[in-house]
Amino acid sequence: MKKLIVILYGIFLLLFSFFSYTFVDPNLSYLKNLYSDFAFSQKLLTTVFYIFLVVISFIFYGIFVYLGIKKKINLKEVALLVGLTILILIFSYPAMLSYDIFNYVATSKVLFFYHENPYVVMPIEFVGDSLLAFTHAANKIALYGPLWIFLTGIPYLLGIGSFIVNLFALKLLAGAFYLATVFLVWKISKNIVPVILFALNPLIIMETLISGHNDIVMIFLTLLSFFLLMQKKIFFGILFFTLSIFIKYTTIILIPVLLFVIWRTIRKKEINWDNIFLSSSLLMLIAFLLAPIREEIYPWYAMWFLSFSFLIQKNKILLYISLAFSFGLPFRYTPFILTGTHAGLTPVIKSIVTFLPPLAVVIYFLINKKLWQNFYR
Amino acid sequence: MIRIWIVAFLLIFFLANRVYAKSDYVLPYPSNMPGGLSYKLHLLYENISKYWYFGDFGQFDYNLKMADKYLVEAKTLFDYKQYLLGFNALQKTDSYSTNILPHLIKAEKNSKDVAQKKMLLKEAMQKHIEVLEEMKNRFPATFIWEPEKSAPTILNLEEAFNKSIQLREKIL
Numbered sequence: 001m002k003k004l005i006v007i008l009y010g011i012f013l014l015l016f017s018f019f020s021y022t023f024v025d026p027n028l029s030y031l032k033n034l035y036s037d038f039a040f041s042q043k044l045l046t047t048v049f050y051i052f053l054v055v056i057s058f059i060f061y062g063i064f065v066y067l068g069i070k071k072k073i074n075l076k077e078v079a080l081l082v083g084l085t086i087l088i089l090i091f092s093y094p095a096m097l098s099y100d101i102f103n104y105v106a107t108s109k110v111l112f113f114y115h116e117n118p119y120v121v122m123p124i125e126f127v128g129d130s131l132l133a134f135t136h137a138a139n140k141i142a143l144y145g146p147l148w149i150f151l152t153g154i155p156y157l158l159g160i161g162s163f164i165v166n167l168f169a170l171k172l173l174a175g176a177f178y179l180a181t182v183f184l185v186w187k188i189s190k191n192i193v194p195v196i197l198f199a200l201n202p203l204i205i206m207e208t209l210i211s212g213h214n215d216i217v218m219i220f221l222t223l224l225s226f227f228l229l230m231q232k233k234i235f236f237g238i239l240f241f242t243l244s245i246f247i248k249y250t251t252i253i254l255i256p257v258l259l260f261v262i263w264r265t266i267r268k269k270e271i272n273w274d275n276i277f278l279s280s281s282l283l284m285l286i287a288f289l290l291a292p293i294r295e296e297i298y299p300w301y302a303m304w305f306l307s308f309s310f311l312i313q314k315n316k317i318l319l320y321i322s323l324a325f326s327f328g329l330p331f332r333y334t335p336f337i338l339t340g341t342h343a344g345l346t347p348v349i350k351s352i353v354t355f356l357p358p359l360a361v362v363i364y365f366l367i368n369k370k371l372w373q374n375f376y377r
Numbered sequence: 378m379i380r381i382w383i384v385a386f387l388l389i390f391f392l393a394n395r396v397y398a399k400s401d402y403v404l405p406y407p408s409n410m411p412g413g414l415s416y417k418l419h420l421l422y423e424n425i426s427k428y429w430y431f432g433d434f435g436q437f438d439y440n441l442k443m444a445d446k447y448l449v450e451a452k453t454l455f456d457y458k459q460y461l462l463g464f465n466a467l468q469k470t471d472s473y474s475t476n477i478l479p480h481l482i483k484a485e486k487n488s489k490d491v492a493q494k495k496m497l498l499k500e501a502m503q504k505h506i507e508v509l510e511e512m513k514n515r516f517p518a519t520f521i522w523e524p525e526k527s528a529p530t531i532l533n534l535e536e537a538f539n540k541s542i543q544l545r546e547k548i549l
Contacts, residue, residue, distance in 0.1 A: 114432065114434075114487075114489065115431070115432050116431070116432030116433070116434050116435050117429060117430060117431055117432055117435050119429075120429065120430050120432075120434075120435050120438060121432065121434045121435055121438070125434055125493070125494075126489060126490065127490035127492065127493055128490045
């Protein structure tokens, strides 16, 4: 039975990876042989297919979590699923749902090829550069932290001047950090359920292994910092926490939590790590909800709080809300896939799919408090 | 009738030689003015940010930004009859203006498309000339700056304005 599930999951991932190539940008000259115009001309069919794939991915997720809770899956089998997921999705088309990966390439090119400061010079200033045809935020200076820009130097160097190699090396970088984070989740929790919850979560998989978002790097460094602080290694804990800020700045919001942990460690007082993860998750959820002040809620921002809420062992409400968010957020893409516009009903639908599932969980939780009580048992 | 045409022709010819095309380039607001501690800190920040703006385009941006800034500073100081300080700011804007073009040439040598930057520089220099012409007409040709405890300084403002204008015309 399990073998069949793994085979079906592998086929599903291949299908998802294949489907991602229907989104190849018409201006992406490097992949012009793979351009089909399907996603742009067959919008309704593409939307239906996308919804179908997302739903199927959550069915698989539910099965894996169930197997984990019932102790019917071991760590080796989870590792196999994680390996399979990385191996297949690393070859998917990265700009299916977001164009951010092109910005990463463009920013690294500004620094490593043109030898200009990406915090001062925008990619758009290099008139005639082939990247400008498909990079969507070329008119912005670097948005991310300096450590991330230096890290993008690795894929840039590996690319040896090839855009495609650079692009997929960036995905490989995201994949490596995803794997490292999964390992950390295991090291921190020593429980297979949080590992499954994190590693096989469709939203995390899509945003990390397909879109290659750098949030996974920030999360890895923060979790590493917390893991080191659990071992009472204050210096390295602070160091890696600082490095996480230099990826994407968001973890600044966790400074009070970090200071609290350091203070308790110095005073040799016991630390309730469940409360630490709960506070971190709540703070990151606040940062997530405040995202519209700057731009809008992007689905990959959910990684900020998901990674912590999956580590909470006792207080489950935040875990269920997080799961509900992770279910709804992939559907934020659907109105744009269907209509091709960010205007009209798109923002309304985006809000509904984002907030309806967690709201439903809260209401259901209020009605039946005993729900999910034995989740980890 | 012919006389009227001749006069009109001469007037147009004369004015055409004097009037520069108006540039849409926007100069910045005046920033910190000399005299306080904050200005000294600002100078320090400027010197450090020179390294932040590395690269050909970065240096182009930096020098143009500084040239604009000190031109506005000079104009503001002249408006407040702080001629010596204004004169110094004028020297600074000239110095930064001189640095702009070499970085653009270097960028071109490094195979960067500089057409847009050249256009920007042209517009900026046109604006600078507009401002300098206006200043030249408004302020005295020479000024003797007499500090209380040291020897007076003769400021040849007209010569300084002419030099600044010529420098920018060369860049154009």
